[in-house]
Structures are given as C-alpha cells and as structure tokens.
Amino acid sequence: MALVRMQDMLRHAYENGYAVGAFDVVSLDMIQGIITAAERCRAPVIIGISEPHFEHVDMGLLAPAVEAAAARAEVPVAIHFDHGSGLESAVEGIRLGCNGVMVDCSHLELKENIDITKAVVAMAHECGVPVEAELGYVPDSGDEMVYTTVEEARGFVRLTGVDFLAVSIGTVHGRLGGKPKLDYTRLRHINEALGIPLVLHGGSGLSDDQFHRLITNGIAKINYFTALTDSAARLMRDNARDKTGGYLDLFDGVSALLEQEAERLMRVWGGAGRAAEVLERCAPWRPVDHLITFQPPEMDAEELEFITRRGRRLLGAIPGVREVLLSEPVQSGTRRRCAWTLRLASEAVIPQLEQNPDYQGLRKRYWRESDSASVSNYRRSA
Secondary structure (H helix, E strand, C coil): CCEECHHHHHHHHHHHCCCEEEEECCCHHHHHHHHHHHHHHCCCEEEEEEHHHHHCCCHHHHHHHHHHHHHHCCCCEEEEEEEECCHHHHHHHHHCCCCEEEECCCCCCHHHHHHHHHHHHHHHHHCCCCEEEEECECCECCCCCECCCHHHHHHHHHHHCCCEEEECCCCCECCCCCCCCCCHHHHHHHHHHHCCCEEECCCCCCCHHHHHHHHHCCEEEEECCHHHHHHHHHHHHHHHCCCCCCCHHHHCCHHHHHHHHHHHHHHHCCCCCCHHHHHHHCCECCCEEEEEEEECCCCCHHHHHHHHHHHHHHHHCCCCEEEEEECCCEEECCEEEEEEEEEECCCCHHHHHHHCHHHHHHHHHHCEEEEEEEEECHHHHC
8 A cells, every 4th residue: 555644755855955856747658667767767656637627627537547556566655636626626635535635826915825825724634634834925937926935834823723835936837938036145044034844836847956955955745737738738739640550559658758858756755765764754654444333214115216316416515425335225124324434534523423413414314223334445446
C-alpha cells in the first residue's frame, strides 16, 4: 500500500530540505509516466486532479485510475485536489479519493479568502485531510502579480489553520514569458515566520539553480504541469505528421517522454532515493468501510424504497463519505434486516459521521436495533 498521509510526506520534505513533485494529470499516459518515473528514482510523488480541468476530463472516471495506480505503486504517493474553488468542491475532491486539498481563493479579497479557507480547513481536518491555500496571487501569463507579504501570511495561517501555503514570489501559472524575477528574500522571510511547508505554483520555465534556491528557502511542494504537457503536445504533433498513422500512433512515446522529464525533475528537486525513509516516516492513508445493520420499521416496499433513497442522499452528502452502498433487506422469520455500507475517506471521519444531525436523525427514525462497525478497507477503496 503506497498511499500515505500527505501532511507527513510534506513535513518530511520540509524538514529534510527537498521538494516533492506535484503533477496534475488528465490522462492515463500521464498517470503511468509519472508513477513510473517516481519508481525509477525511488521518490515520493503527489498526483493531482485539478478542478479547472473538470471541463476537459471526467474526473469521476479518471480519479479511480489514479487511486489504482497509487495503490500498486512501489513508492509513497499522495493524491491532491488542486485549485478547488471553495467548500463544495473540496468535499467533492475528498469524495474522489484525494487525501490533500487546495482551496484557491487568492483572487478574492483577503477577508473572503480567509473565511472560505477557514471553512474548508474545518471540514477537511475532520476528515483527516490537510489543506493548502494560496495567498497573494500567482497570475496566469499577462495578469498582474500580487506578492505574498510576511505580515499577511502570518495572520492568514493563524486564522485559517492551513497546513501548507502557496506563495507568490515571482512565478506565473502557464507559460513563462521572459526571465522570471524571483524574490528569494521575501520567500526566506515568509519561511522564517511560518515554519510550515511552502508550495510553489508556476514551476514551468525555472532553472535547476532557481529550484535549488527556492527549496533552500522553504519550498517543499512544486506544482508542475504546463511544461510537461507542452512537451507531450509537441511529440503528438510530430506523430501526426505521419499521415499513415492511426489514433494510437498519435500517443506513441508520450508516456515515456513524460516519465523521462518527471524523473529529471524529481532528481533536481532532491526527492530521488527518499522513498524508503518517507514510507518509514509517513502513516498510511487507509479509507474504511463503516457497516450499519438495522431492523427497519414495519412498512411496505414503497415506503422502504423512500427510506433507501433518503438515506443515500443524506448520508452521501456528509463530508468524508465517499460512497453509500445499500443492500436488499434480508427476511429472517418475522424480522427484516438491512445492511448499509458507508465508504469513508479515513478513520477520522467516523466520529464526525456519528455526530452528524442527518446520521442521527436516520438512526432515531428508521434504524431500529441498529449496530455499526468500521473496518479498514484500503485494498479495495484506495
């Protein structure tokens, strides 16, 4: 089992002076190439699914593939929900299997950023999931940059309780135009003030020396997407010039190219060879199945179907509940027994689940003689 707690992974990187690569994925080629790269150089890795990519990719289909790849990987893996827009999307990210979430409200006024981030932190921490936020504004190419200040960063972390902070110190999202001017002094002061893992967005286009200086000053997670996918796109355009090639020929060599570049970056960022010590340091991430067995009240089939639909809707909306599996009632003599399984993000969800008003309401109204038990199910769920 290679899935580990993301907060443990990044704390290890921060304390040992290297950075973990975080690669958002939009295809199986990317998943395969990045996981293989991490295994080749024995590095921890973060696989990201990004909310802005939802309009291009059905993440409900891709996320299970990420989990499957992470489960069989030979190196420590965390799954990150990137650039979430608020509380609702963060809940969905955890439901998709992410054990780290980013809420990105850096484009909003500071107070609104704090309020939304604080709400996400409260929810995610109850699920055992750490939160990354962004302060300042790392722009897309051409937008105005807003640098992170030490004073605002200190207050932001204190008020929100975030685990990691993405900072704006001169990088840009997307393709870099011109030579970047990175404010290492600003980064150093932020690091000294906060003492938590810092995150770099906009890693494309930076030199090895720039990466090293950033890591020395507190960067423990580096997001990397544009340059990686641009190289894959160039290869696909070259493949398309062969007019005799078919659909699959367009992707020839893409996974290997992504693997080669991702491995190079992991070595530059210092994660290579760290897998064993990270696995030793990090707690595993283990989703659980929460089983509820109960005797429903006397009712006809239509009424029981209503309870079933209501239960699935209410329980499925609780943060940290990833799936609700309902079995058909079993008749035993004059008694009927039902069994419902709630697939939870982690063991941390159980206390919050049992205190949830909707959960308690269902129990009092419909679950006569109810019993519940939770079992680790990470082989199947993760």
